[in-house]
Amino acid sequence: MKAVATYLLALAALAVPAHAGSTLTVTHGEVSAPIYIDLGDTGQSVGDQRFWHYDGQDDKSAKVTMDWVMTTTATTNAPNTFESRITLGIFTFSRGTQDRILLQGIGFYPTSGSTLNAHTTLERAIIGGTGQFSGVSGSVVSTHLDDGTWKNEFRMD
Numbered sequence: 001m002k003a004v005a006t007y008l009l010a011l012a013a014l015a016v017p018a019h020a021g022s023t024l025t026v027t028h029g030e031v032s033a034p035i036y037i038d039l040g041d042t043g044q045s046v047g048d049q050r051f052w053h054y055d056g057q058d059d060k061s062a063k064v065t066m067d068w069v070m071t072t073t074a075t076t077n078a079p080n081t082f083e084s085r086i087t088l089g090i091f092t093f094s095r096g097t098q099d100r101i102l103l104q105g106i107g108f109y110p111t112s113g114s115t116l117n118a119h120t121t122l123e124r125a126i127i128g129g130t131g132q133f134s135g136v137s138g139s140v141v142s143t144h145l146d147d148g149t150w151k152n153e154f155r156m157d
Contacts, residue, residue, distance in 0.1 A: 022156050026064050026091060028056025030148035034070070034114050044083075048072045050114055056150075063094035075111060082108040087124065089140075091152075098131035101154060103140045116144045126156065 031052055040047030052068040067090045075083035086106050093099040105124025110117055121143045129136040138156040145151060 024154040024156070025059040026056050026066075026152040026154070028054060028064075028066065028150050028152075031115060031150070034068075036114075044072070044075055044077055044111065046072055046075060050085075056152075058093065065092045065094075066090070067092075070109075073106070077111065079112065081111050083111050085109050089124070093131075099129075099133060100131065101129045101133050101136060101140075102127050116142075118144050118146050118148065120144050126154065 031054060034050035034052050037049045037051075038045075039049060048071070050068075050070040052066070054066055056064045056066060058064050069088045070085045073084045073086055084106060085108075087104065089103045091101045091103075093101075103124045104127045105122070107116065107122045107124075109115065116122055121141055123139050123141045126136055126138045126140055133156075136156050138154065141153045141155070143151045143153075
């Protein structure tokens with residue numbers, strides 16, 4: 001009995017999630033203007049929030065629904081400058097509503113726009129997942145392509 005327990009313990013230690021060491025790419029078209037909530041001081045200021053909800057597809061052409069919340073944490077209100085925003089992104093995969101990847105990070109966005117400039121890349125952390133992505137970690141590199149579309153490359157540990 002002790003040998004069986006030792007064997008099972010060794011197998012459990014070697015178990016690796018199916019997503020470990022894998023990559024996944026999600027693409028989507030241009031995004032529409034966000035829902036913008038002016039919090040804090042009137043006008044562009046710390047605490048303002050932006051919300052998006054739209055669809056894209058993964059590298060197997062399956063539908064992916066994305067929800068984003070972006071909160072301004074520092075701004076200068078000067079033209080042609082950047083402000084700091086924290087982002088939470090949730091990617092829901094069509095294989096089931098329980099298959100989600102959550103990302104979070106901070107980036108510097110132009111004060112005159114809602115998103116990163118074209119031809120800009122930002123890396124954020126994968127902070128968790130559900131369903132087949134339960135326990136996932138790693139990072140996501142989001143690139144705003146010159147044609148206005150987006151590519152999100154998930155690098156999962």
